[in-house]
Amino acid sequence: MAGHLPSGGADERPVAIRFESVRKEYAGSVAVDDLSLAVREHELLVLVGPSGCGKSTTLRMANRLVEPTAGRIVLGEEDVTDADPVALRRRIGYVIQNVGLFPHRTVEQNVATVPALLGWDRRRTRDRVAELLTLVGLEPAQYARRWPHELSGGERQRVGVARALATDPPVLLMDEPFGAVDPVGRARLQQEFIRLQRDLGTTVMMVTHDIDEAVRMADRVVVLSRGAHVEQLAPPLEVVARPASPAVADLVGRGRTARLLALGRLEPADLDDLPRRDGPAATAPSRTVRLGAELGDVVAALTAALDAPDGTAVGVLDESGRPVGLASAGSVVRALHRLTAADPGPV
Numbered sequence: 001m002a003g004h005l006p007s008g009g010a011d012e013r014p015v016a017i018r019f020e021s022v023r024k025e026y027a028g029s030v031a032v033d034d035l036s037l038a039v040r041e042h043e044l045l046v047l048v049g050p051s052g053c054g055k056s057t058t059l060r061m062a063n064r065l066v067e068p069t070a071g072r073i074v075l076g077e078e079d080v081t082d083a084d085p086v087a088l089r090r091r092i093g094y095v096i097q098n099v100g101l102f103p104h105r106t107v108e109q110n111v112a113t114v115p116a117l118l119g120w121d122r123r124r125t126r127d128r129v130a131e132l133l134t135l136v137g138l139e140p141a142q143y144a145r146r147w148p149h150e151l152s153g154g155e156r157q158r159v160g161v162a163r164a165l166a167t168d169p170p171v172l173l174m175d176e177p178f179g180a181v182d183p184v185g186r187a188r189l190q191q192e193f194i195r196l197q198r199d200l201g202t203t204v205m206m207v208t209h210d211i212d213e214a215v216r217m218a219d220r221v222v223v224l225s226r227g228a229h230v231e232q233l234a235p236p237l238e239v240v241a242r243p244a245s246p247a248v249a250d251l252v253g254r255g256r257t258a259r260l261l262a263l264g265r266l267e268p269a270d271l272d273d274l275p276r277r278d279g280p281a282a283t284a285p286s287r288t289v290r291l292g293a294e295l296g297d298v299v300a301a302l303t304a305a306l307d308a309p310d311g312t313a314v315g316v317l318d319e320s321g322r323p324v325g326l327a328s329a330g331s332v333v334r335a336l337h338r339l340t341a342a343d344p345g346p347v
């Protein structure tokens with residue numbers, strides 16, 4: 001799912017938000033020590049790290065809900081510390097856990113919060129609300145007049161996203177946006193949100209403490225440790241395959257193989273050769289996968305093939321459906337070695 005930006009391409013894009021040597025102290029204790037970080041336009045950047053490492057503080061400094069003690073935050077060309085905080089927050093969408101919908105306003109009124117502040121006329125507001133509710137998968141006729149307490153957790157979260165997107169802000173900040181949603185609803189919301197974000201091209205900076213959510217959603221992951229110290233900033237597969245420090249390895253450690261299987265893909269170097277035509281008669285495997293398939297899908301195909309007479313390998317087809325080799329358990333292990341090698345080239 002992740003990694004839709006061209007390899008390395010994120011670094012060539014213009015910067016949407018830049019943190020320059022940012023520091024935040026609370027009554028003498030340091031929440032963010034010395035953070036420098038650039039969020040590129042249109043990217044979905046996810047901050048992940050243990051509780052108390054400074055993720056929320058970092059996010060909240062971008063829209064001036066928290067004032068930095070030192071350093072600069074630049075939004076596009078503009079120093080955020082010079083911006084009027086209220087005007088700034090209208091330009092930056094913000095979604096938090098449990099959404100913070102206004103309980104005594106309907107769904108429609110909640111989504112229309114910022115348009116109302118901006119003095120949009122009724123018709124424009126109503127059209128935009130309908131458009132946004134449709135965008136986040138809530139049928140306007142069914143949902144616009146409901147109250148927040150008449151919604152499920154996932155539906156509330158969708159309304160929160162619609163509200164944050166009401167004026168089509170170029171930048172969206174999200175703090176544990178799906179934290180209160182059950183695991184099944186959460187996975188669906190994540191997928192839908194990624195699609196929405198790509199369609200709209202919104203730059204998103206998101207905070208989570210869930211490494212799985214981070215690697216599933218991010219274009220790039222920032223792993224933080226105490227004081228918002230950057231342990232690693234890289235695409236998801238790189239973080240999982242080659243943790244840059246013991247702290248990252250610790251975060252990724254449990255379930256790392258499963259994550260590699262979800263993120264890694266089958267490449268030509270992983271394959272077993274096709275049986276030679278003049279060799280012992282071999283039946284073509286009945287199951288096949290595509291070159292470039294997720295390793296997890298290769299494992300699933302191998303597992304399903306176990307009952308077949310030729311059960312230790314599956315055929316591999318290229319884009320045009322031509323057989324190019326076989327994939328066995330050995331292929332999967334080779335792929336894992338390749339991905340986690342010290343210098344595997346671009347991933």
Ligand SMILES: Nc1ncnc2c1ncn2[C@@H]1O[C@H](COP(=O)(O)OP(=O)(O)OP(=O)(O)O)[C@@H](O)[C@H]1O
Pocket residue numbers: 026027030031049050051052053054055056057058209
């Ligand atoms: N308003 C505040 N006053 C004093 N200390 C604060 C305040 N807000 C945060 N802190 C402290 O700053 C540090 C970083 O907090 P922050 O909320 O940014 O962490 P976090 O990584 O988002 O944590 P979590 O995942 O638990 O939400 C913590 O030690 C916290 O106790």
